[in-house]
Amino acid sequence: MNSAAIRDRLAVSIEKEFYFESLFILASLLEGLTKKYNKASTGSNERISFDDSIEFIFGKNLISAEIYTRLTTWRNDRNTIVHDLVTRTIDEQRLQAIITEGKELLEVLDEVLK
């Protein structure tokens, strides 16, 4: 399966309202894109966090301060869902908003990191 097929799967999961699958795929794609750029730039195979890879592309002036903030906020929202879904009230509307934001951020990163 290539990246396009994963994105098809993302679209299907949104259409069928399996939003946790959508979130899983979006998180993986966003994290994968930023880390891939970092590794390609530094030539290092050392493991880095999603946070560090966001910092890295911001430090290279590839994304604006606004996108940087949106990315870190999205990452925090995703972490809240992974680690506090049961105790925090996250309704379907909020979940859909996070998916929509993730898709927009994916489009931005596709463009700047291509």
Next chain:
Amino acid sequence: MTRLTKKGIVISSLIDKSTLALSEGFYLEVIFLSHVIIEERLKSTLLKVYKNLGERNKIPGCIKKIKNLKEDKLYLFDVYFKDDLLKKILSWKKQKRDPLIHEIEQNYDLINSSNELESIAKDGNKLVRDLSTAIMKWKRDVKRQKLIT
């Protein structure tokens, strides 16, 4: 058994959602939810014996704490939380679930292999059930013996 707490209702709805996802082939949804439920179950259990558990405890940290309680033979953890179950949870998380979410590009083949993905999802689903059973039995006994309130 009726779940009366708000948290219990939320977990029950997530389990229903996971079951539906499994039947419809949305295996990443099942894997995602299994991880969420396992972590919540472990944290809730530990909160019954630790007043200040802290917010940073994720699955590995919770399992480490449970292992310590088992070794010290406190609160019957050694009776109800089998090494095999804890080992399987940790292995499923670290070797199956984490690589999917953190290194998706290296796992396109795996994601394309619905048999393998289904197997990981079913394993996660089973671990949720096995852990829930262990916790239910533990809670019943530990309350009966008045070791926790």
